[in-house]
Amino acid sequence: MSRGDRRTGFSLPRLAAIVRKESLQVVRDPSNILIAFVLPVVLLFLFAFAVSLDVRGVAVGVAVEGDGAEARELAAAFGATRYFDTRFARHRRELEPLLVAGELRGIVVIPQDFSARAVSGRPASVLVLTDGSSPNTASFVANYARGVVTSRLEASRAESARGADDLGRVIAEPRFWYNPDLESRAFITPGAIAIVMTMIGTMLTALVVAREWERGTMEAMMATPLGIGEFLIGKLLPYFGLGLGATLLCAVAAEAWLGVPLRGSVPALLVLSAAFLMPALGLGLLISAATKNQFVASQLALFSGFLPAFLLSGFLFEIDSMPEPIQWLTRIVAARYFVAGLQTLFLTGDVRPELARSIWPMLALGAVFFALAAVNTRKRLD
Amino acid sequence: MLVRLIAQVRKEMLVVLRDPRSRAVLVGPPLVQLFVFAFAATLEVENVAVAVLDRDEGRWSHEVVERVRATRMAREVITVDSPAALVDALDGRDVLLGVAFQPDFSRRIEAGKVAPMQVVLDGRRGNSAQIALGYIGTIVADVNADIARARGGAAAEPVDVIPRHLFNPNLEYLWFTVPALVGILSMFSALIITALSIARERELGTFEQLLVSPASAGEIILGKCLPALIFGTLLASVMIGAGIFVYGIPFSGSVALLYGALVLFILSVVGVGLMISSVSRTQQQAILGAFAVGVPLVLLSGFATPVDNMPRALQLAAQADPLQHFLVIVQGIFLKALPAEAVWTHLWPIAVIAVVTLGGALAFVGRRLY
Numbered sequence: 001m002s003r004g005d006r007r008t009g010f011s012l013p014r015l016a017a018i019v020r021k022e023s024l025q026v027v028r029d030p031s032n033i034l035i036a037f038v039l040p041v042v043l044l045f046l047f048a049f050a051v052s053l054d055v056r057g058v059a060v061g062v063a064v065e066g067d068g069a070e071a072r073e074l075a076a077a078f079g080a081t082r083y084f085d086t087r088f089a090r091h092r093r094e095l096e097p098l099l100v101a102g103e104l105r106g107i108v109v110i111p112q113d114f115s116a117r118a119v120s121g122r123p124a125s126v127l128v129l130t131d132g133s134s135p136n137t138a139s140f141v142a143n144y145a146r147g148v149v150t151s152r153l154e155a156s157r158a159e160s161a162r163g164a165d166d167l168g169r170v171i172a173e174p175r176f177w178y179n180p181d182l183e184s185r186a187f188i189t190p191g192a193i194a195i196v197m198t199m200i201g202t203m204l205t206a207l208v209v210a211r212e213w214e215r216g217t218m219e220a221m222m223a224t225p226l227g228i229g230e231f232l233i234g235k236l237l238p239y240f241g242l243g244l245g246a247t248l249l250c251a252v253a254a255e256a257w258l259g260v261p262l263r264g265s266v267p268a269l270l271v272l273s274a275a276f277l278m279p280a281l282g283l284g285l286l287i288s289a290a291t292k293n294q295f296v297a298s299q300l301a302l303f304s305g306f307l308p309a310f311l312l313s314g315f316l317f318e319i320d321s322m323p324e325p326i327q328w329l330t331r332i333v334a335a336r337y338f339v340a341g342l343q344t345l346f347l348t349g350d351v352r353p354e355l356a357r358s359i360w361p362m363l364a365l366g367a368v369f370f371a372l373a374a375v376n377t378r379k380r381l382d
Numbered sequence: 383m384l385v386r387l388i389a390q391v392r393k394e395m396l397v398v399l400r401d402p403r404s405r406a407v408l409v410g411p412p413l414v415q416l417f418v419f420a421f422a423a424t425l426e427v428e429n430v431a432v433a434v435l436d437r438d439e440g441r442w443s444h445e446v447v448e449r450v451r452a453t454r455m456a457r458e459v460i461t462v463d464s465p466a467a468l469v470d471a472l473d474g475r476d477v478l479l480g481v482a483f484q485p486d487f488s489r490r491i492e493a494g495k496v497a498p499m500q501v502v503l504d505g506r507r508g509n510s511a512q513i514a515l516g517y518i519g520t521i522v523a524d525v526n527a528d529i530a531r532a533r534g535g536a537a538a539e540p541v542d543v544i545p546r547h548l549f550n551p552n553l554e555y556l557w558f559t560v561p562a563l564v565g566i567l568s569m570f571s572a573l574i575i576t577a578l579s580i581a582r583e584r585e586l587g588t589f590e591q592l593l594v595s596p597a598s599a600g601e602i603i604l605g606k607c608l609p610a611l612i613f614g615t616l617l618a619s620v621m622i623g624a625g626i627f628v629y630g631i632p633f634s635g636s637v638a639l640l641y642g643a644l645v646l647f648i649l650s651v652v653g654v655g656l657m658i659s660s661v662s663r664t665q666q667q668a669i670l671g672a673f674a675v676g677v678p679l680v681l682l683s684g685f686a687t688p689v690d691n692m693p694r695a696l697q698l699a700a701q702a703d704p705l706q707h708f709l710v711i712v713q714g715i716f717l718k719a720l721p722a723e724a725v726w727t728h729l730w731p732i733a734v735i736a737v738v739t740l741g742g743a744l745a746f747v748g749r750r751l752y
Contacts (some may be wrong), residue, residue, distance in 0.1 A: 031667045039674055050681040052691040053509045059690070099548065101724040102710055105690075118541070125542040132550030133717040135558050137688055142545035143516050149543050150523070169526045170446065170491065173498050174515050177472060179505025187508045199673060207666045214665075215585075295398070295578055296407045298669040302570060303411035306673070311422045316686055318510045320457065320478075321428040323421050330422075340475060343506040354474045 014226060018234030022208075026238045035204065036242045040196045041253050047192030048258050051316065053184040055140055057085040061095035061107040064088060068115020074126070077152045078108055083144055092129070099131055106130040106141035178347040189260045190342035191315025193250045194276070194335045195306070201243045201277055202305035205284030206297045208235055209377070213292035228374050236281050240274075243281070247273040254346070264345035268355060272341045275359040278366025279334035280305070286369045289376040309335035337362050386597055390605030397582070398575060398609060408613060409620070412567040416621055420559045420629070427513045429457035433471045433480035436461070440488025445528065446499065449521045450481065455514060472504055479503040479514050491529055549717040557632075560625040561712045562685045564618050565647070565705055569679065572614035572648050573672045576655030579606045580747065581668035599748040603740070606659075607652045614648040615641075625716070635715030639725050643715075646732045647708040653739025660746035679705045704735045 026032045064075045079086045087104065089095050098104040109127040117124035128145045130138035179186045212218040221231065251269055254260040262269070283305060291297045311317060312326070313335040319327055330336050341358030344351050399405050432450055436443050451459050460477060462468050468480045482500040490497040501518055503511035550557050583589040592602060622640075625631045654675055662668035682689070682696065683705040689697055700706045707728040714720030 029664075029667075031670065035670050035674075039670075042674075043677060046678050046681050050678075050692055050696050051687050053512075053687055055688075055691055057690065100714075100718050100720065101727070102714065123542060125544055128543060128545045130545065130547050131718075132547035132553055133558065133713050134688065135547075135550060135553040135555050137690075138547050138550070138553055142547070145545070146543045147519075149541055153541060169529060170442070170497050170499055170522050172501050172515075172518055172522045174501045174503060174518075176503050176505040176508070176511060179508055182505060182508050182512060184508055187506050199677070203670065203673065207669065211664075211666060291403060293401060293404060294665045294669065295574070295582075296401070296403045298574060298578075298672075299404075299407040299411060302574075302673075303415055306677075307415060307419060310686075311419045314507075316509070317422055318427055318430070318507065320430045321426050321510075326418060326421050329418065344473075344475070347506050348473060351473045357474075 010227060010229060015230045015234055018226065018230060019237050022235055023238040026242065032204070032242070036200060036246050037249060040193075040200060040246045040250050043196045043199075044189065044192055044250050044253055044258075047195070048185050048189050048254075051184075051188050051192070053188075055137075056083055058083060058105050058137065058141060059087065059103060060084045060141060060145075061087045061089060061092075061098060061104045063090070063092040063095055063107060063109045065091055065110060066112035066114050066116075068119075070115040070118040071110045073156075074110055074114070074149065074152055077148050078145075081144075081148055084148075096129075099129065102131070104131070105134070105137050106145070108145055185258060186260050186347060187343055188315065189254045189258055190346045191313065191339045193247065193254065194313060194315065194338040194342055195309045196250060197243060197247055197273070197276065197338070198280055198305050198309035198335050200246055201239070201280030202284040202287070203298070203301045204242070205236065205239050205281045206287040206291075206301040206305070207284075207294055208239070209285065209288035210291055210294045210297040211288075214294055228377055232285060232370070232374060232377065236285065239281055240277055243277045244270070244273055260346055262346055263349040265350055268350045269345055272338070272345060272355060272359060275362045275366075276334060276338040276341075279362050279369055282366045282369030282373060283334070286373040286376065289373045308333045312336065313339045315339045331361070332365060334362050334365050383601065387601055387605055390597065390601065391608045394579065394605055394609040395612075397579075398613070408571065409617065412571065412617055413620065413624070415567060416560065416563055416624060420556055420563060426555065427478075427510045427517070428454050430455060430478040430510065430514065431458050431460055431476060432456045433460045433462050433468055433477040435463070435465065435468050435480060435482040437485045438483040438487035442488040442491050442497070442525070442529070443483040443499075446481070446483075446521065446525055449524065450518070453517055453521070455517045468502065472502060475504065475506075477504075478507060478510055479518075481518070494533075556629055557717060558713065560621075560629055560631055561716045562683075562709050564621045564625065565708045565712055566680055566683070566685060567621065568614045568618040568644075568648065569651050569705055570672075570676055571617050572610040572651045573655045573658075573676050574669065575610040575613060576606060576652045577658045577662070577668040577672040578665055579610075580656065580659035581662040581665050584662075585664050599744060603656060603744055603747055606656060607649070607740075610652050610655065611645065611648050614651075615644060618644055618648075631716060633716055634719035636719075636722070639720075639722060640712065640715045643708060643711045643725065643729055643732065646729065646736055647704055650704040650732055650736035650739050653736060653741075653743045656743035657739065657746050660743065660749075679703050682706060683709050685709060701731065702735065704732050707732050 062075050062078050064071055075088065078084060092107055092109050095104060095107045099107055107129040109129065111125065114124050126149055128142050130141045132138050176182045212221060251262060255262045284301060287300045288297050291300060312330045312333045319330050337358040341355055344354050434447050436447065447459060450456050460471065462471060468482065471477045472480060480502045487497050487499065501515065503515060505511060547553050583592060626633050655672060658671040658675065659668050662671055682700040682703045689700045689706060692700065710728045711720065711725055714724065
C-alpha cells in the first residue's frame, strides 16, 4: 500500500487530532487512570514496606551444651540482642529439625568444654550453623554471631584489670552519608519509583499499538494521511503526560508519607523523569510495533521492562558485583540510570555532573528505541 | 462432556500455540531470564571502588590499605588528597566508601593509644554499604591482631567463632535464586495465559459463542485452566532441569513432592488469573490486572528480602501469598531434602488458596454465564 503521495510532511493539526483521539481513549477507559495513579502509589507503599533490608528478630537457636558461668553469660548475650529472636536448648540435635523446617535461621552451639577452656585460658570455640539455603540471612547470622561473641569478650576484658588500650589499636568510625540511620526505605523508595514507572510506561505503551493491529483498526490508520512521526508522537504524548503525572505523585507520596527527603529540586526531578520516559515509552512502542499481539507484547514488556528494572537496575542488587557480561547488559537498562539519578536527587541533592551522567544515556537509549520503532512501523505500513 | 472438554482445551492450546511469536515468547524469554537474572540477583559486594585519604602515610595506614586492596570487595583503590575530593568521589557515585586516616594514625598506635579511622559510606547504596562495613570490620580486627603480635602483646582471640553453612556450604547465591525463579517465572506465565483467556474472548466478541455452547461454567473454567497448568508445569520442569544440569545445583528432596506442590501452586495462580480475566473487558485491562496482582505477590514472597524483615501486617499478608509458600517448598526440596511434614506445613496453605481462588473464579465466570 502506498501512501507516499498523500503524505504532506509533518502537520500540527493532524498531530493534535491524533493526540486528542489517544487522550480520549486513555481517559475514557477508567482502568487507565487506575493504572496510572492508583497502582503506582499502592506499589510504592508495598515496595517501601515489603522490601526491607533492616534485619531484626532473626530466629536463632542457642544450644548451650555445657554448664558454667562463661557459657551462660555468652548465651545471655545472644538472648539480649534485638537482632536475634533466640530459642535455647541443651543440645544442637533438638534444634536441627527446626533449621531444616525453616523455623530457625541459624544455631549457635556453645560446646561442653567452653567454660572449662575459657577459665583455664585455652582457646575455646563457638560453632555457628546457618541455613545456607538463604545465603544473605546465613551470612548475616554468621557475622552477627561473631559480633556478639567479640563484644562479649571485650566486655569481659574491660572487667578484668588489664585494659586493651595500652596495646594500641584501630577503631573504625563509620558514617553513612546521605542516609545516616541507614534506613533501607530511604534508598529503596527512589528505586521503587523507577520500577513502578517502568511498569507503567513500558507496559501501557507496549499494548497500545499491538491493540490497533489486533482489532484491525491499524488498517483505518493506514488509510489516513498520517505520517509515521505523527502517528508515534501522537500515540505517546498522552502516555508521556500520564507518566510524568504519576512520577510526581510518587515523589509526593514518598516525601509526605514515607518520610524520604527530597533534597534535590522539583525541576531537576521533572527533567530526570522526562528523560527516563523517553526510553521507557520508546521500548514499549518498539515492542508493540514489532509484535502486533497483546499477549506477546505483554510477555516481552515483562521480560525486557519490568524484570530488568527489578534485577539489573542496581536498586537492590549491586551492579559492580555482577559478572562482567551482565554488567555490560545493565548499560542498556534505562532504569539503571533512573535509579541512580533518583537516589542522588532524593538523598543528596542536585549533583549536576552525576545527574547529567544519568540523563544522557537515557536520552540516547530513547533515541535508539524510537528509531527502531519507527523502522518497524514503517515496514508494516508500506 | 469429556469430548467437549478435550475440544475446548485443544482450542485454548491452539490460541496460544498457533502464533509462532507467542510460541517463542512462552519458552524463550523465561529461559534467557533464568540465565541472566540468576547471576544478577546477588547481595554480595564485590569489585567496588574505594577511596583512600591517607594523611598519615605511616606503616599502619599502609597496612590497612593493603588489606582493603586484597579483598574481593575492592576492585580498585583510588587515592584522594583532600576531604573535598573524597566528598566529590562519594557524591558522584565513583566509590562506595572512603577511608580516611588522620596524620597521627600510626603514631598513636605505636604509642599504645586508640587510633580512629574514619569510614564514610554511601547511604544511597545502603545495603552494599552495610556489607562493606562488615568487611572493614574484619580487616580492622585482623590489623589489631597484628598490632598486638608486633608489640609482643597478648595471644590471639581466645574464642574462635566457626561458621558452618549447612545445605549450601559456600553460600552460592545461584542456589537460592534459580529455584526461586522457577516459581516466579512459571507464576507469571500461568497468570498471564489465564488472565488473557476470557478477556480475549470478550474483546473479540467470541464470548457470546461460548455462552450459547452447551459447556457448563465448570467445563469452561477447566478448559481455561488446563492449558495454563500444562504450560506452567512444562516451563517449570525445563527450569528445574536447567538448575540441576546446567547450574549443578544439588537436588536432594523428593521429585513427587515437588511436582505435587508445583501443580497446586499453579492451580492457585490460575484461579487468580481467571478472576482477573472475568472482570476485565479488554486484554489490556487483563494484562495490567495480572501485573497489579503478580508484582505484589513477588514482593511479599521473600525473594527480594526476607519475610522476617517485614512489618507484622505484611507478614500476615505474606501467608496468603501462594508464591511465598511455594518458594519455601522449592528451595527446601532442592537444598534441604525437606521432609514431607515440613512440606505439608506450606502445602496446605497453597491448597486452601487454590480452593478459594478457583472457587472465586467459578463464581465470577458463572455470574457472567447466567
